[in-house]
Amino acid sequence: MPTQMPIRSFAAVPATASYSPASTRGPFEAMNLMASQMTFGPNEEIFGESEPAEYVYKVISGAVRTYKILSDGRRQIGAFYLPGDIFGLEVGKTHQLSAEAIGKAAVRVLRRSAVVSLAERDCGAARELWTFTARELRRVQQHMLLLAKSAQQRVASFLLEMSERLAAADAVELPMSRQDIADYLGLTIETVSRTMSQFVSEAAIGLPKSRRIVLRNRVALRQLNA
Amino acid sequence: MPTQMPIRSFAAVPATASYSPASTRGPFEAMNLMASQMTFGPNEEIFGESEPAEYVYKVISGAVRTYKILSDGRRQIGAFYLPGDIFGLEVGKTHQLSAEAIGKAAVRVLRRSAVVSLAERDCGAARELWTFTARELRRVQQHMLLLAKSAQQRVASFLLEMSERLAAADAVELPMSRQDIADYLGLTIETVSRTMSQFVSEAAIGLPKSRRIVLRNRVALRQLNA
DNA sequence: CGGCGGCTTGATCGGTCTCAAGTACGGTGG
DNA sequence: CCACCGTACTTGAGACCGATCAAGCCGCCG
Numbered sequence: 038m039p040t041q042m043p044i045r046s047f048a049a050v051p052a053t054a055s056y057s058p059a060s061t062r063g064p065f066e067a068m069n070l071m072a073s074q075m076t077f078g079p080n081e082e083i084f085g086e087s088e089p090a091e092y093v094y095k096v097i098s099g100a101v102r103t104y105k106i107l108s109d110g111r112r113q114i115g116a117f118y119l120p121g122d123i124f125g126l127e128v129g130k131t132h133q134l135s136a137e138a139i140g141k142a143a144v145r146v147l148r149r150s151a152v153v154s155l156a157e158r159d160c161g162a163a164r165e166l167w168t169f170t171a172r173e174l175r176r177v178q179q180h181m182l183l184l185a186k187s188a189q190q191r192v193a194s195f196l197l198e199m200s201e202r203l204a205a206a207d208a209v210e211l212p213m214s215r216q217d218i219a220d221y222l223g224l225t226i227e228t229v230s231r232t233m234s235q236f237v238s239e240a241a242i243g244l245p246k247s248r249r250i251v252l253r254n255r256v257a258l259r260q261l262n263a
Numbered sequence: 264m265p266t267q268m269p270i271r272s273f274a275a276v277p278a279t280a281s282y283s284p285a286s287t288r289g290p291f292e293a294m295n296l297m298a299s300q301m302t303f304g305p306n307e308e309i310f311g312e313s314e315p316a317e318y319v320y321k322v323i324s325g326a327v328r329t330y331k332i333l334s335d336g337r338r339q340i341g342a343f344y345l346p347g348d349i350f351g352l353e354v355g356k357t358h359q360l361s362a363e364a365i366g367k368a369a370v371r372v373l374r375r376s377a378v379v380s381l382a383e384r385d386c387g388a389a390r391e392l393w394t395f396t397a398r399e400l401r402r403v404q405q406h407m408l409l410l411a412k413s414a415q416q417r418v419a420s421f422l423l424e425m426s427e428r429l430a431a432a433d434a435v436e437l438p439m440s441r442q443d444i445a446d447y448l449g450l451t452i453e454t455v456s457r458t459m460s461q462f463v464s465e466a467a468i469g470l471p472k473s474r475r476i477v478l479r480n481r482v483a484l485r486q487l488n489a
Numbered sequence: 490c491g492g493c494g495g496c497t498t499g500a501t502c503g504g505t506c507t508c509a510a511g512t513a514c515g516g517t518g519g
Numbered sequence: 520c521c522a523c524c525g526t527a528c529t530t531g532a533g534a535c536c537g538a539t540c541a542a543g544c545c546g547c548c549g
Contacts, residue, residue, distance in 0.1 A: 105408065113411050115404065128397035133404060156390065160382065163389035167382075170393060171354035174400045177407060178341065178359060182331065184410040185339050185449045188505065215528060223411045225506055230529055247513080247528055414537065441496065454537055456497055473496055473545085 063165040064152045065095070065123060072145040077138035083125070086135040090127035092146045096120050099142025100212035103134040104220065114221040116176065117213060119202055126152070126169065139213050184223050191222040192232040193261040196242065200252050211248040289391040290378045291321070291349060298371045303364035309351070312361040316353035318372045322346050325368025326438035329360040330446065340447040342402065343439060345428055352378070352395065365439050410449050417448040418458040419487040422468065426478050437474040 074097065077083060083094065086105060094101075101118040115134045118124045125136060126149070156163035183194055195218060200209050211218075219226040233250075236242045241258055243251030252258070300323065303309055309320065312331060320327075327344040341360045344350045351362060352375070382389035409420055421444060426435050437444075445452045459476075462468045467484055469477030478484070 107408065107411065109412075111411070113408055115407075128394050133401060156393075157386050160384065160386050160389050163386050163393065164382065167389065167393040167396060168354050170396045170400060174396060174403060175359060177400060177403045181341075181403060181407040181410060182333065182339055184407060185333065185337070226528080227507085227530085228505060231505095234529070451538060452496080453498085453539085457537095460497070 064155050064162045065093075065147075065165070065169075072147045074143060074145050076141065076143045079138065079140050081138050083136040083138060083144070084132050086133065087131050089130055090125065090132045091149055092125060093123065093149055093152055094125040094136075094144045094146055095123045097143040097145055100139040101136055101142055101144070102139055102213065102217060102221075103136045105134050112220045113223065114217060116180070117217075117221065119212075123169065126166070128170070139217065188222075188224055188228050188232055189235075189261050191224060192218075192229060192236070193241075193258040195222055196236075196250060196252065197255065197258055200250070200255075204252075207252045209250045209252070211250060215247075290381050290388045291319075291373075291391070291395075298373045300369060300371050302367065302369045305364065305366050307364050309362040309364060309370070310358050312359065313357050315356055316351065316358045317375055318351060319349065319375055319378055320351040320362075321349045321371045321373075323369040323371055326365040327362055327368055327370070328365055328439065328443060328447075329362045331360050338446045339449065340443060342406070343443075343447065345438075349395065352392070354396070365443065414448075414450055414454050414458055415461075415487050417450060418444075418455060418462070419467075419484040421448055422462075422476060422478065423481065423484055426476070426481075430478075433478045435476045435478070437476060441473075 072095075077099075083101065084090070084092075096118050098120055100120075101122075101124060103115040103118070103124065104112050105115065106112050116124070117139075125132065127133065152162075152166070156166050183191055186194070196209070199211060200207070203209060203212075213221075215226045215229050219229045222229065224232075233242070233244060236258070237244050239254075239257065241252075241254045243253055245251065298321075303325075309327065310316070310318075322344050324346055326346075327348075327350060329341040329344070329350065330338050331341065332338050342350070343365075351358065353359065378388075378392070382392050409417055412420070422435070425437060426433070429435060429438075439447075441452045441455050445455045448455065450458075459468065459470060462484070463470050465480075465483065467478075467480045469479055471477065
């Protein structure tokens with residue numbers, strides 16, 4: 038079994054989440070103003086696959102993973118969401134993947150119905166929803182292409198992606214475990230570990246602690262995408 | 264080199280494609296009424312990756328594939344579009360993948376600008392665009408999950424998908440070559456061929472001609488998705 | 490009837506998985 | 520402060536699946 042069990046796993050239900058229709062800007066703006074905040078512990082479920090998609094979430098701190106359990110028991114992680122990222126927005130009534138906090142995480146929550154009903158009145162807001170979904174589409178397309186590559190290429194792409202998303206001067210503090218990375222890349226934990234060790238020996242990266250990555254040679258990593 | 268070269272490859276530019284803003288229904292309805300029609304020969308390019316996305320397309324007859332060439336020369340097919348399917352719609356200015364006719368294909372064409380400007384006035388139309396993109400998103404997510412499976416599972420899923428999309432009574436006439444299938448599934452042509460032969464020997468399918476598939480045991484194919 | 494492209498089948502190779510130890514690290518209790 | 524423990528991670532050896540390389544086969548069109 039590749040996954041840890043959640044510590045607690047109740048469906049997320051925020052205390053309050055009202056939305057003013059007179060909002061000046063797009064559908065997600067309100068998240069910074071109103072929208073109730075919630076916190077989740079490590080591995081705690083935020084929502085489950087095929088649950089009604091009642092809320093839209095924005096990561097405030099920590100990190101979130103979405104995933105599906107494949108029929109053979111393996112877990113495929115669909116995405117990692119980092120501070121500032123929005124997730125859980127669905128067009129249909131139910132979620133397509135489950136979501137869990139990776140470590141301790143804080144998220145802001147908005148009622149989906151508020152977002153959708155705003156879009157029905159405000160075409161600008163509607164366009165923003167469309168744009169958001171299109172961005173997700175592109176992300177998933179990229180992820181799909183990733184899964185067609187070799188292990189080296191996948192790990193290199195992952196490191197570059199993470200460095201772009203949360204880099205502080207070439208050093209990246211990964212919020213997720215090797216198992217999470219493996220399940221995101223469609224590899225085993227051993228292959229991820231071995232590949233990183235290889236990058237260290239090639240001086241492409243430094244690995245002072247297992248979750249701290251120093252990108253020493255971005256060019257080499259990028260060329261692996263060959 | 265896994266791919267054939269296109270016979271002709273000019274960018275698609277329809278002769279005329281005006282759009283009435285007073286259209287009664289959603290943004291794609293007009294495709295059936297007005298919208299110019301074009302035909303493409305086998306392997307002819309419809310649009311290229313990173314070309315400006317000026318048009319939206321609807322397949323009338325034949326089949327279309329979208330794809331990317333990976334940096335190592337392999338081709339990853341993103342989707343097959345069959346009669347009735349819409350493709351080529353982008354939120355941004357440029358296409359994310361290239362598109363080619365597989366065999367001889369006819370498509371109807373609509374100016375993207377017409378679709379988008381309608382959505383700016385009509386929130387219902389905007390919602391339809393959003394729904395369309397969300398459906399694409401789900402399709403790509405499914406495709407991503409496919410690539411995480413074994414060869415048997417991928418081929419079985421592909422056959423089931425095709426049978427649902429163009430089945431006439433358990434017999435499917437595939438419009439695409441083994442190479443197309445392989446590039447869609449992230450496998451080699453040999454593995455696709457071998458796997459199909461295995462399914463034949465297990466009596467899960469019949470294969471009277473190489474492109475004609477008879478689904479003899481859907482349950483067995485579905486269970487492979489284990 | 491000949492040739493060519495698309496498909497199938499066979500033999501071998503290699504990359505990733507699997508199974509199995511070993512190691513580093515953070516937390517807890519003495 | 521240190522000893523101990525459990526978890527996460529690394530490393531090694533061997534198996535396995537799908538890729539590669541290489542023939543054949545089939546059907547179609549001249």
